[in-house]
Amino acid sequence: MQNPYVPIPVVVDKIITEVDTKDIKTFRLAFLNKEDEEKFKYIPGQFAELSVFGKGESPIGIASSPTQKGYIEFTVQKAGLVTSFLHEMEEGTHMGVRGPLGNSWPIEFLEGKNIVVVGGGFAFTTLRSLINYMIHEDNRKRFGNITVVYGARNPGLLIYKDELKEWEKRTDLNLNVTVDKGDETWKGREGFVPAVCKEVAPSSDNAVAVICGPPIMIRFTLPVFFDLNFSKENILTSLEMRMKCGIGKCGRCNVGHKYVCKDGPVFSLAELDKLTKEY
């Protein structure tokens, strides 16, 4: 019997500080055993428990795409016991990963459709995984138009800056990066995510919106998509809850009879409407 509580050993291969405030870093983890890498088959939208013996575990969305081979990436904000420890780590440290866990962005459902990706702040991690997956040369033709709206409070808080520059150059991706307030060097767009969505006005025709961000952004963005005639079945988001086991047993991340760790984290608005409002 496979033991789902035992973490897979990994080495911290690379640490990238993402933001000016230095409290968001991306950790590139490489598997210490080759066979673990082959077994760790994931889909964008899934998460894993980052496991530090002596400290504990923290459930974090997988920020890399399965099209990126040889490693997995997690973008982590320094907040609690485990994540603070991660932020103090050096490259070369050994740690653990448990996963992949949870459902995923529904790739088959998204295929053949126009995809609108909306992200705010640092809740862009599994969206980045999805975008990199969709624009990979093996997959790009399986999806229609891809529109991305991504915003942060200021230019220094945008994550994946180098990648955003690369995406900017692509003709098969409509990228709209915005900041609430720019600085003297910022030449891009200024404005809140909901307003930019309204301006970009993606068509709801054969389209799905995938939205992640702080609650305040979600609250003001959803009406924009309702006005654009997106149905609740075609608006997807990902929930966060306090988790421990990640496999639907320890009993703390349930929303009604659904466990966010195992039945989620991805839900459509139509699904969320059927659940109790407790998240």
Place this chain on the structure above:
Amino acid sequence: MEKRLIKKDVLAGIVGKLAGDVNLFAPVKDEDNVLFELVKDGTTALGSYKNTKNAPKAFFFPRSETLMRYTRKEKGMEFSGLGEGVSGRTVLFGVRPCDARSFAILDLLFDQDKYKDPYYIEKRANTIVVAFACVKPQYSTCFCTSVGGSPTSTEGVDVMLTDLGDAYLAEFFTDKGADLLKYFGDTTADVAAEKKKDEIAEAAAKAITKTIPAGEIKPWLDANFEHPFWDTIHKKCLACGTCTFMCPTCHCFDIQDEVKAADGRRMRNWDSCMFPLFTKETSGHNPRTSQKERWRQRFMHKFRYYVDMFGPIACVGCGRCVMSCPVNIDIRKIAEDISKL
């Protein structure tokens, strides 16, 4: 299915013999309480008792359990082995049918198709459950018949003993249980004994006069996550968590790390939905902000969510929470009050 009839005075001998061969846990008097304890020389396993103070779920899902060990290496703490595991066959002798049913209910959670909990499953597989049928209700707070059980329910039972008055009937339901056949002599049960057992079962079920509308309230629960009624039950709750720790089906746990010098272990400990920290996130956000939401969660988990997920109600009607709540919150009354709304 094998059945044996044994004289009443030989049972103590069977217990003694079993205790020599396996890890035998049986109800033992411990000051004013009856607890499951390891039977060894000098221990008297009770032949007559109501029920144990604590639910026997702890044999499969201990209060605190080492999941794995690790040790400090040059590049960080590294895995060094699993927890203790099981050693030697274990027999739980004298489990009441309500508590045995809790094992069957917990199996649904810990032994699912996709994610199996090896710690729980290993202990379950290694343990033979010998139950003692309740020929009469043990407490005025018993309500097993309202939640899908009965005083003679055999769910979760490997071997069932029924007191027929002049003898015990032993029924062996599983292969695991049949391993104990050799201890029970070779007098097979006759038709008269069978008939007597059926009469006892019927009379025992009837003697449980306390019923609650546990199944009937499900449609109300489905429709009323938001309802003023939820403001009325939690106010005296102290959030002590006793109800969840006494409960045979409550199974929420926390995972914690513990390090001493170069070695450490990761363990899981019972946790409780009654505690404010249970769902509190690092950001400070807590989806269950007050004891109202926590009580609603506990009640809904038992009578609505578990039913939706697995079928049975996650309550076996043992009455422990009713007896041990320091402020007399009574889950039976909550169900009754809901049925009148």
